Structure formats: C-alpha cells, structure tokens
Amino acid sequence: MKKKSQEISEEHFRYLKKQRGKTAFVVVMQVFLLVQFFLVWELLAKYEIIDSFIFSAPSKMWSSFLALAKDGVLWRHVSATLIETVVGFVSATLIGLVVAVVLWSIEPLRLILEPYIVVLNALPKIALGPIIIIWVGAGKGAIIVMAILISVIITVINILNGFLSVDKDKILLMKTLSATRAQTLFKLVLPSNLSNIIAALKVNVGMAWVGTIMGEYLVSREGLGYLIVYGGQVFNLSLVMCSTVILTVLAALMYFCVLIVEKAVSR
Amino acid sequence: MKEVLRLEKVSHRYHSKSGETEAIRSMDLSVNEGEFFGIVGPSGSGKTTLLSILSGILTPSSGSVKRSISPSEIGYMLQRDHLFEWRTIEDNVLLGLEIRKIKTKERVEYALDLLKKYSLGDFVKKRPSELSGGMRQRVALIRTLALRPKLVLLDEPFSALDFQTRLNVAEDVRKIIAEEGVTAILVTHDISEAIALCDRIAVLSARPATVKRIFDNTIEKGLSSIERREHPLFASLFKEVWKELEFTDEKEKSGDQ
Ligand SMILES: Nc1ncnc2c1ncn2[C@@H]1O[C@H](COP(=O)(O)OP(=O)(O)O)[C@@H](O)[C@H]1O
Ligand SMILES: [Mg+2]
Numbered sequence: 001m002k003k004k005s006q007e008i009s010e011e012h013f014r015y016l017k018k019q020r021g022k023t024a025f026v027v028v029m030q031v032f033l034l035v036q037f038f039l040v041w042e043l044l045a046k047y048e049i050i051d052s053f054i055f056s057a058p059s060k061m062w063s064s065f066l067a068l069a070k071d072g073v074l075w076r077h078v079s080a081t082l083i084e085t086v087v088g089f090v091s092a093t094l095i096g097l098v099v100a101v102v103l104w105s106i107e108p109l110r111l112i113l114e115p116y117i118v119v120l121n122a123l124p125k126i127a128l129g130p131i132i133i134i135w136v137g138a139g140k141g142a143i144i145v146m147a148i149l150i151s152v153i154i155t156v157i158n159i160l161n162g163f164l165s166v167d168k169d170k171i172l173l174m175k176t177l178s179a180t181r182a183q184t185l186f187k188l189v190l191p192s193n194l195s196n197i198i199a200a201l202k203v204n205v206g207m208a209w210v211g212t213i214m215g216e217y218l219v220s221r222e223g224l225g226y227l228i229v230y231g232g233q234v235f236n237l238s239l240v241m242c243s244t245v246i247l248t249v250l251a252a253l254m255y256f257c258v259l260i261v262e263k264a265v266s267r
Numbered sequence: 268m269k270e271v272l273r274l275e276k277v278s279h280r281y282h283s284k285s286g287e288t289e290a291i292r293s294m295d296l297s298v299n300e301g302e303f304f305g306i307v308g309p310s311g312s313g314k315t316t317l318l319s320i321l322s323g324i325l326t327p328s329s330g331s332v333k334r335s336i337s338p339s340e341i342g343y344m345l346q347r348d349h350l351f352e353w354r355t356i357e358d359n360v361l362l363g364l365e366i367r368k369i370k371t372k373e374r375v376e377y378a379l380d381l382l383k384k385y386s387l388g389d390f391v392k393k394r395p396s397e398l399s400g401g402m403r404q405r406v407a408l409i410r411t412l413a414l415r416p417k418l419v420l421l422d423e424p425f426s427a428l429d430f431q432t433r434l435n436v437a438e439d440v441r442k443i444i445a446e447e448g449v450t451a452i453l454v455t456h457d458i459s460e461a462i463a464l465c466d467r468i469a470v471l472s473a474r475p476a477t478v479k480r481i482f483d484n485t486i487e488k489g490l491s492s493i494e495r496r497e498h499p500l501f502a503s504l505f506k507e508v509w510k511e512l513e514f515t516d517e518k519e520k521s522g523d524q
Contacts, residue, residue, distance in 0.1 A: 169345060169347060169349060170351075172345065173345055173349045174366070175324055176322065176345070177367070177414075179366045183366050192351070194353070
C-alpha cells in the first residue's frame with residue numbers, strides 16, 4: 001500500500017487483481033445466498049409446500065411492512081426501540097467504564113467488591129424484571145434499566161481486567177517519570193486499553209438489543225419487541241417476521257457504527 | 268571529587284505471602300559526579316532492587332541513602348524500552364516532560380535536538396514498531412535524557428538486543444552520556460560491556476547482594492567502547508572481574524548443597 005502505483009511490479013499487479021477477484025466472489029456469494037434464501041422461502045409458500053399462515057412469506061412480510069410504514073406507525077415503533085437501545089448501550093458503557101476506573105483507582109474497594117461483582121454477573125438479569133417494573137414503573141424507564149443491567153456488570157469486569165493486565169514494568173516506567181495515579185490512568189492505562197474498550201462496545205451493542213427487546217416483551221406498548229409479541233398473540237406471523245427482519249437490520253447497522261468508531265480511533 | 272550518591276549499610280528485604288527475600292545486605296557504595304559506574308552481578312542477585320533504591324522509587328528496609336541531587340534529577344532507563352505504540356517517537360520522548368508539566372518550548376527543542384543528533388531525526392513522526400530494536404533503545408535513552416537528569420540509571424539496557432546491535436548501541440549510549448555530561452550507573456551481567464563502558468566496576472555477590480570488590484578501570488578514558496575492547500589491558504581486567512564473579516558462583520553452589 002505504501003508503494004506508489006507506478007512502482008508496482010507486473011507480478012504484484014496480478015496478485016492484487018487476483019485478491020480483488022477473490023473478495024468480489026465472496027461478496028457476490030453472500031448476496032446470492034440471501035436472495036436465494038428469500039426466493040426459496042417465497043416459492044415454498046407460493047406452492048403451498050409450507051403453510052404460509054405459520055411460516056409467512058417474504059411477499060406477505062413486505063405487505064406487512066408497507067402497511068406499517070404507510071401511516072407512520074412503523075417509525076414510531078422503530079424509534080421507540082432505537083432510543084431505548086442507544087440510551088441503554090451508551091449508559092451501560094459509560095457507567096461500566098467509570099466504575100472500572102474507580103475500582104482500578106481504589107484497590108481496597110476493588111478487593112471488597114470483587115465477590116459481589118462476580119455473583120451479580122452470574123445472576124440472570126431477566127429475573128429482576130418484576131422488581132424493575134415495580135421500582136421504575138412499567139414504561140420506557142424499565143426497558144432502559146433492563147438494557148443497562150444486562151451489560152453493565154460484564155463491561156466492568158472486562159474493562160477492569162484489561163486495566164489490571166497493563167504491563168507492570170510500564171507502570172514502573174510511569175513511576176520513574178514521577179507520574180501521579182491519574183496521569184498513569186490517562187497516559188498509559190486508558191490508551192493501552194483502547195482495543196479492549198472497543199471490544200466491550202462490540203459486546204454491549206448486542207447486549208443492549210437483548211435487554212431492550214426483553215424489556216419490551218415485559219412492559220411496553222410500543223417498539224419492535226412489542227410488535228413481535230403482539231404479532232405472536234394475534235397469530236400475525238408476517239408481522240412477527242417483518243419486525244424480526246427490521247430488528248436484524250438495525251442491530252447490524254449499529255454494529256457497523258461501532259466498527260466505524262473502531263476504525264476512526266485505531267488509526 | 269564530588270559525591271552524587273552514597274549508600275551506607277543499606278539492606279533490603281521483600282515481603283510476600285510466601286515469605287521474605289533478602290535482596291541486599293548491608294551495602295556501602297558511593298558514586299562520584301561525572302563517573303560512569305558499572306555494577307555487575309549474577310542474575311537475581313538484587314541489581315534491579317539496588318537501582319530502585321538509588322532512584323528513590325524503593326525505600327530500603329534499613330540503612331541510609333544520601334544524595335547530593337534530588338530524585339527528580341535522576342533518570343531511570345529500564346531493561347526494556349517500553350515505548351508506547353499509540354504515541355509517535357516524538358511524543359514518546361516528550362512523555363516525561365508532559366508528566367512533570369515542564370513541557371516548555373526550550374525543553375522540547377532540546378529533546379528533538381537529541382533525536383536529530385543521534386540520527387533519529389527522520390523518525391520523529393513514526394511509531395515505535397517501525398523502528399529497529401537498537402533505535403528504540405536510543406529513543407528510550409533520549410526519553411530519559413529529555414528531563415535533563417544529572418544522573419542516569421541504566422538497568423541492563425542492552426540485554427534485549429542481538430550481539431552486533433548491542434555493541435553499536437552500547438557505543439552510542441556511551442557517547443551520548445559522555446557528550447551530555449551526565450553521571451551514569453550501568454547494571455549489567457556482561458563483564459566485557461562493563462569494562463568497555465565504565466570507569467569503575469562494582470562486583471556484587473549472589474543474593475543477598477553485597478559489594479565484593481570495586482575495580483578501577485585502568486584503560487585510559489576517552490576511548491570508544493570498541494577501542495577499549497581491543498586495548499591490551501582489557502583481557503587482564505576481564506579475567507580479574509570474571510574470577511571475582513566466578514568465585515561468587517562457586518560459593519553459591521556450595522551454599523546450595
Ligand atoms: N517485588 C518483589 N517482591 C518480592 N521479591 C522480589 C521482588 N522484586 C525482586 N524480588 C526478588 O529479589 C531478588 C533480587 O531481584 P532483582 O533485584 O530483580 O535481581 P537482578 O536485577 O539482579 O536480577 C530476586 O530473588 C527476586 O526474586
Ligand atoms: Mg534485573
């Protein structure tokens with residue numbers, strides 16, 4: 001990549017071309033697989049090999065989508081879920097990061113709290129659902145709390161482990177330069193843990209969706225989770241499938257946003 | 268001659284759950300201004316511990332450490348370079364100035380001049396991983412010198428390098444330290460390196476470390492380390508130091524039985 005184009009040898013040019021060919025092939029096959037999947041599904045439904053009442057069909061999902069989109073209902077549900085997820089994701093990550101920094105800075109506190117953190121991590125957060133609803137109320141608040149709870153503990157654990165595994169000799173180096181604890185944090189521990197923090201972001205994106213949808217199953221009157229539950233109750237499988245596909249697309253988009261952030265900061 | 272450092276009856280023990288380790292026992296030592304002082308001893312004898320005590324990072328269990336300079340005037344170069352990959356070479360070198368909040372224009376210029384002077388000028392914007400091991404070690408030394416220390420402590424600074432690079436970098440370091448006029452204390456387990464660089468050489472016993480003997484380097488000053496290695500006096504001095512060290516090893520062995 002460093003060499004200018006005129007310096008590329010004939011052989012290297014052929015190599016690059018071959019590599020590009022390979023990449024193109026993979027992408028084409030990936031798209032083909034997806035199209036094929038929906039096509040087969042549609043045909044199976046059309047010739048009644050599968051029951052489209054139970055399995056729905058891409059065309060039915062599409063009309064479901066259009067019906068939802070027409071009167072702006074879709075946007076209301078999508079935005080509700082998106083806001084809950086983004087707020088949950090951002091808060092969980094920030095809270096997790098701050099707690100990890102505090103625990104790193106105050107060693108006795110870390111030692112005291114360690115067993116509690118481990119136990120909390122093992123607890124299935126969904127079990128807290130009823131308690132959250134009673135405390136926070138059966139609304140958006142409860143959903144966001146669920147989204148935060150589900151990922152905050154593991155965030156603390158992962159980030160703190162990264163902080164603690166910073167090379168002891170590098171900490172010693174900071175000492176020889178007479179750095180304060182705060183300087184060691186900002187000039188050594190945080191920068192050296194950048195990829196670790198990004199990894200936590202990646203995990204949390206997925207977790208935030210799990211928390212939000214779980215929360216919506218429990219309490220909500222809007223959102224994609226609500227649509228899925230509602231569709232299931234009235235046996236509108238097209239609505240369920242359509243909402244699931246939208247959810248998949250949104251989750252993928254959010255993951256890509258994190259990838260873009262990763263690219264931007266790791267340069 | 269003015270003394271920079273004096274240790275009197277310094278002892279140190281490490282304590283851990285599994286027990287205690289006596290690293291240094293009743294050590295007396297003094298280092299003069301402008302001197303290149305060498306410390307050789309078997310590995311695990313307590314050399315790093317000694318440097319930590321000299322630098323003030325570690326307080327000894329007992330004994331006194333007298334310094335004519337403040338701890339902030341001591342530069343400490345660790346065994347590995349520990350350059351930060353997320354910083355450019357330039358920013359790595361300026362790390363100490365940033366931490367001590369003394370990043371003035373004049374000091375930055377001094378640091379960058381050092382980089383240029385020691386042929387790292389083309390690499391200021393590069394990342395550490397783009398440099399060779401020898402270059403990285405020079406950068407680490409300049410990071411230490413950027414704080415304009417009066418005394419630098421070098422803990423086996425060449426041990427991670429291959430033999431050829433080692434000779435060259437050792438000479439570079441000798442030159443830099445001589446030209447910048449600082450006092451230096453070099454810890455090494457390589458006798459020939461100590462003779463090639465140092466004016467005086469203290470031989471330590473196996474753990475717990477005590478000073479067994481201090482050799483004056485009889486080879487005249489002002490020679491390069493390569494010239495010193497070829498000097499007629501080199502071999503005899505090497506033999507003497509080696510005997511002193513070997514004796515240490517034998518005692519260690521018989522002690523084990
Ligand atoms: N922080 C520590 N805690 C306990 N023991 C230590 C510690 N640092 C060094 N030691 C022990 O002290 C002895 C001397 O170590 P060190 O000064 O690093 O030796 P050297 O640098 O000569 O190899 C070794 O036996 C080592 O295991
Ligand atoms: Mg050592």
